[in-house]
Amino acid sequence: MNDMTPPTREERVEKLKGLGCSRKRVEDVRFTHGKGNYVDDIKLPGMLHGDFVRSPYAHARVKSIDASAALALKGVVAVLTAKDLEPLNLHWMPTLAGDKQMVLADGKVLFQGQEVAFVLAEDRYIAADAAELVEVEYEELPVVTDPFKALEPDAVELREDLHGQDSGVHGKRRHHNHIFLWEAGHKEATEQAISSAEVVAEEMVYYHRTHPCPLETCGSVASMDKVNGKLTVYGTFQAPHVVRTVASLLSGIEEHNIRVVSPDIGGGFGNKVGVYPGYVCSIVASIVTGRPVKWVEDRMENLMATAFARDYWMKGRISATKDGRITGLSCHVTADHGAFDACADPTKFPAGFFHIMTGSYDIPVAHVGVDGVYTNKAPGGVAYRCSFRVTEAAYFIERMIEVLAIELGMDAAELRAKNFIRKEQFPYHSALGWEYDSGDYHTAWEKALKAVDYEGLRREQAERVEAFRRGETRKLLGIGLTHFTEIVGAGPVKNCDILGMGMFDSCEIRIHPTGSAIARLGTISQGQGHATTFAQILASEIGLSADSITIEEGDTDTAPYGLGTYGSRSTPVAGAATAMAGRKIRAKAQMIAAYLLEVHDGDLEWDVDRFVVKGAPERFKTMKEIAYAAYNQAIPGVEPGLEAVSYYDPPNMTYPFGAYVCVMEIDVDTGTHEIRQFYALDDCGTRINPMIIEGQVHGGLTEALAIAMGQEIAYDEIGNVKTGTLMDFFLPTAWETPNYTTDFTETPSPHHPIGAKGVGESPNVGGVPAFSNAVHDAFRAFGLRQVHMPHDQWRIWKTAHDLGLHG
Amino acid sequence: MSRMHITLTVNGEERELLAEPRELLIHVLREKLGLTGPHIGCDTSHCGACTVEMNGRSVKACTVFAAQADGAEITTIEGLGSPDGLHVLQQAFREHHGLQCGFCTPGMITRAHRLLQENPDPTEEEVRFGMAGNLCRCTGYQNIVKAILAAAEEMNTVKEAAE
Numbered sequence: 001m002n003d004m005t006p007p008t009r010e011e012r013v014e015k016l017k018g019l020g021c022s023r024k025r026v027e028d029v030r031f032t033h034g035k036g037n038y039v040d041d042i043k044l045p046g047m048l049h050g051d052f053v054r055s056p057y058a059h060a061r062v063k064s065i066d067a068s069a070a071l072a073l074k075g076v077v078a079v080l081t082a083k084d085l086e087p088l089n090l091h092w093m094p095t096l097a098g099d100k101q102m103v104l105a106d107g108k109v110l111f112q113g114q115e116v117a118f119v120l121a122e123d124r125y126i127a128a129d130a131a132e133l134v135e136v137e138y139e140e141l142p143v144v145t146d147p148f149k150a151l152e153p154d155a156v157e158l159r160e161d162l163h164g165q166d167s168g169v170h171g172k173r174r175h176h177n178h179i180f181l182w183e184a185g186h187k188e189a190t191e192q193a194i195s196s197a198e199v200v201a202e203e204m205v206y207y208h209r210t211h212p213c214p215l216e217t218c219g220s221v222a223s224m225d226k227v228n229g230k231l232t233v234y235g236t237f238q239a240p241h242v243v244r245t246v247a248s249l250l251s252g253i254e255e256h257n258i259r260v261v262s263p264d265i266g267g268g269f270g271n272k273v274g275v276y277p278g279y280v281c282s283i284v285a286s287i288v289t290g291r292p293v294k295w296v297e298d299r300m301e302n303l304m305a306t307a308f309a310r311d312y313w314m315k316g317r318i319s320a321t322k323d324g325r326i327t328g329l330s331c332h333v334t335a336d337h338g339a340f341d342a343c344a345d346p347t348k349f350p351a352g353f354f355h356i357m358t359g360s361y362d363i364p365v366a367h368v369g370v371d372g373v374y375t376n377k378a379p380g381g382v383a384y385r386c387s388f389r390v391t392e393a394a395y396f397i398e399r400m401i402e403v404l405a406i407e408l409g410m411d412a413a414e415l416r417a418k419n420f421i422r423k424e425q426f427p428y429h430s431a432l433g434w435e436y437d438s439g440d441y442h443t444a445w446e447k448a449l450k451a452v453d454y455e456g457l458r459r460e461q462a463e464r465v466e467a468f469r470r471g472e473t474r475k476l477l478g479i480g481l482t483h484f485t486e487i488v489g490a491g492p493v494k495n496c497d498i499l500g501m502g503m504f505d506s507c508e509i510r511i512h513p514t515g516s517a518i519a520r521l522g523t524i525s526q527g528q529g530h531a532t533t534f535a536q537i538l539a540s541e542i543g544l545s546a547d548s549i550t551i552e553e554g555d556t557d558t559a560p561y562g563l564g565t566y567g568s569r570s571t572p573v574a575g576a577a578t579a580m581a582g583r584k585i586r587a588k589a590q591m592i593a594a595y596l597l598e599v600h601d602g603d604l605e606w607d608v609d610r611f612v613v614k615g616a617p618e619r620f621k622t623m624k625e626i627a628y629a630a631y632n633q634a635i636p637g638v639e640p641g642l643e644a645v646s647y648y649d650p651p652n653m654t655y656p657f658g659a660y661v662c663v664m665e666i667d668v669d670t671g672t673h674e675i676r677q678f679y680a681l682d683d684c685g686t687r688i689n690p691m692i693i694e695g696q697v698h699g700g701l702t703e704a705l706a707i708a709m710g711q712e713i714a715y716d717e718i719g720n721v722k723t724g725t726l727m728d729f730f731l732p733t734a735w736e737t738p739n740y741t742t743d744f745t746e747t748p749s750p751h752h753p754i755g756a757k758g759v760g761e762s763p764n765v766g767g768v769p770a771f772s773n774a775v776h777d778a779f780r781a782f783g784l785r786q787v788h789m790p791h792d793q794w795r796i797w798k799t800a801h802d803l804g805l806h807g
Numbered sequence: 808m809s810r811m812h813i814t815l816t817v818n819g820e821e822r823e824l825l826a827e828p829r830e831l832l833i834h835v836l837r838e839k840l841g842l843t844g845p846h847i848g849c850d851t852s853h854c855g856a857c858t859v860e861m862n863g864r865s866v867k868a869c870t871v872f873a874a875q876a877d878g879a880e881i882t883t884i885e886g887l888g889s890p891d892g893l894h895v896l897q898q899a900f901r902e903h904h905g906l907q908c909g910f911c912t913p914g915m916i917t918r919a920h921r922l923l924q925e926n927p928d929p930t931e932e933e934v935r936f937g938m939a940g941n942l943c944r945c946t947g948y949q950n951i952v953k954a955i956l957a958a959a960e961e962m963n964t965v966k967e968a969a970e
Contacts, residue, residue, distance in 0.1 A: 028900065028901040028906060028909075029893065029901070031909030032888070032897035032898075032901060032909075032912055033890075034842075034843070034844020034883065036909045036910070036912075037843075038843075038846065125827065125829070125830070213944065214908070214910075215848040215854060215908070215942060215943070215944045217848075264908075265908065266848075266908050267907075267944045267945055298849075298850045299848070299850050299851070299854075526908055527907035527908030695904045695950060698946055698947030698948075698950065699944070699947045702946075702947035703944070725849070725853075726849045726854060727851050731853075731854075731942050731944065733939040733940075733941075733942060734935040734936075734938045734941075735935050737948045737949075740949060
């Protein structure tokens with residue numbers, strides 16, 4: 001080494017593959033070879049297969065269950081019903097929202113597809129056959145799928161188990177189908193601002209029910225080793241450590257005797273945060289039979305029974321001065337939670353972080369009230385590629401801004417710019433109680449408008465309207481604008497917990513003697529590329545190449561406790577823990593280097609991958625040399641080894657933001673659309689891996705496209721799911737999906753150790769209003785104010801028709 | 808249920824097995840032959856996660872009975888590339904970030920492999936149309952399309968150099 005030219009500082013930085021580098025993903029070799037290991041790939045000796053008997057009715061009493069024909073089938077081992085689970089007190093389970101949910105139907109069913117019995121058989125074909133043979137006698141009850149009707153005085157009582165209980169975990173219940181009323185802000189002051197305003201716009205904005213629908217459905221393999229008393233559960237868990245704690249509390253098995261493993265996960269998007277009856281049944285069945293039990297749902301089960309998202313009816317009022325200065329914002333939400341309140345939100349926030357609804361705007365006063373309601377629909381209410389209810393909030397404010405612009409007769413881009421929180425106002429305290437960490441909205445906005453030639457687009461649009469009126473074209477042009485602000489990275493333990501477990505996260509690092517390392521985290525990747533990016537954070541902190549650092553997650557026996565991956569919290573929380581643990585490593589390394597170089601540790605400074613004696617750059621010890629010494633040299637007063645762990649409780653959440661513009665052509669006669677251009681500027685603070693950020697943005701935008709333009713979980717009036725397969729539930733293909741242009745500004749978070757904010761969910765949060773606003777904007781000249789999503793071909797045609805555009 | 812004796816050539820290797828007449832090829836591949844690269848993502852043959860090549864055509868292995876595949880030549884993702892080296896397509900997917908969670912990837916690459924044999928020099932539009940039977944929830948397709956076009960170019964360059 002000494003006889004070669006030493007690498008320059010730039011070369012050493014490059015070799016680390018640390019922050020800011022578009023490092024290729026380490027996960028990809030095994031995935032492209034088909035060597036991923038997903039839950040359905042797990043096959044244990046003697047493994048049984050479980051399958052559910054599900055309710056065809058949305059609301060019915062279960063009069064009897066006769067499993068005799070099923071049990072007579074060769075290869076069937078058992079059929080479990082609520083009666084079998086009751087002695088274990090597992091026929092119901094707690095939900096993440098503080099409600100309870102039937103594991104198997106206890107006397108009645110409350111939604112179509114609800115789990116009624118669990119069949120156990122030697123293979124999946126026999127289990128499916130046997131499920132068909134279980135005879136269930138039902139007595140139909142009146143069905144309510146409309147949350148407004150559910151709150152009428154004479155509506156049928158859905159949750160008879162809660163009969164007479166006039167308060168729940170989130171306060172007073174004012175009706176037998178009411179779950180909670182949650183409020184934030186100042187009601188009277190807001191009313192006063194609105195009632196005395198020069199201009200008020202009022203609108204009902206509905207964000208329809210949809211589903212995260214990851215390509216891999218949910219499933220688990222439970223294996224109870226009765227000899228050792230150890231339970232191992234493999235499953236599609238976005239929060240494996242929480243699953244272990246919940247499994248321990250429910251089963252009575254001590255936590256050290258439970259190992260939960262999230263193997264590779266085929267996409268999560270919030271669907272795999274919840275705890276589902278299938279997980280519980282596979283565990284119970286393994287405990288009962290002493291054999292491993294696999295449960296993997298099919299697509300129809302996934303769409304019908306596990307974790308819907310959204311379903312928020314948002315009645316809004318926004319007020320302003322005549323020249324467009326916003327003076328107040330009010331919202332009342334009727335939130336359809338389905339049959340059980342199984343939302344995945346921090347305990348203190350039954351409507352999640354919906355009160356980020358003032359968005360990117362400096363609004364002096366605001367109020368929100370959310371009524372949670374039971375209906376005969378599947379439980380859920382998960383954050384589908386967003387932080388808790390943030391996408392609902394972003395959609396609401398970005399629609400209200402558009403409606404206000406119409407009311408004011410003002411350009412919607414100008415109205416936004418006029419009301420943005422200004423750069424110098426950060427940290428900004430919002431009217432609904434948040435402290436926005438950092439932002440520079442005007443710069444992002446101007447960059448976005450310039451990039452798309454906004455004024456040129458408006459001119460073109462005006463010309464198009466004229467041409468349409470002259471009968472020269474049947475296509476309209478929509479310009480969909482959005483400036484969103486997210487709140488992610490839950491969260492400070494003082495106000496964010498799930499089932500009482502504080503929402504910190506963790507990283508544990510072990511440096512090996514030869515200067516490579518392993519780091520384990522409390523999170524779990526579902527495609528975000530953690531094994532690639534967390535190694536980059538660490539490489540920049542400790543000066544070892546990312547290629548020499550293994551990242552592991554998802555095994556509760558080895559990884560430190562953490563709350564998991566959802567709500568874009570991995571980088572803000574576990575990423576911060578990684579940096580902090582890296583800094584502990586470096587602090588110890590500094591002491592070792594001081595001993596080796598025979599100087600005071602204060603005489604050393606860190607330089608990329610080494611400690612250098614100040615003023616004597618030729619005297620240094622690299623991290624690699626230090627690691628070797630840490631294990632192999634007796635250093636007075638210093639323990640051998642080089643390890644560190646950090647549990648990070650963030651002081652605040654992070655507030656990523658972005659400016660999106662969607663340019664859409666709409667054919668008024670067919671209702672079809674074409675995305676001509678989509679420009680997405682994201683500011684996620686410090687950028688760890690630009691390639692991965694861009695990939696996250698492409699993916700999130702495509703999910704937003706799906707939601708805005710066609711994807712829906714729809715029910716008929718008797719509670720039948722009308723969109724239970726991929727035939728009816730829209731997932732865009734390569735054919736329907738446009739190319740996107742991505743861009744960025746970089747405003748670091750002041751409280752995060754490396755300034756990163758999280759990006760995975762931004763494109764979904766900002767994308768949905770951008771697509772929807774484009775549809776609305778195309779028809780603005782013809783008097784359209786508000787139509788409900790999804791904007792599928794029929795609905796767009798209907799909008800054009802109702803506006804009289806078909807002559 | 809009586810079982811049928813089935814012989815398949817999978818990734819160049821002859822395999823014999825017994826399967827029920829109703830048994831799907833995807834289950835036989837995954838559970839009897841241990842080839843867990845192809846995945847199951849739906850039950851209506853929309854998602855394409857189970858795509859394999861059968862007698863020189865792309866098929867969704869969830870829509871083929873194992874019995875229909877008796878005597879067939881089948882290639883799965885495990886038949887492309889080797890532990891020592893990635894196939895050009897596998898390398899291109901990695902290079903262009905054409906995958907995230909990896910669940911659709913085996914079907915996606917297997918389909919792209921066949922597409923490029925049918926049309927070695929496709930336009931972007933032809934790639935998008937030819938891949939429309941394979942769903943991805945993570946990438947938004949842009950980088951998948953980029954990867955396939957780049958792989959086509961590289962395969963053509965190699966072919967021209969050889970000629």
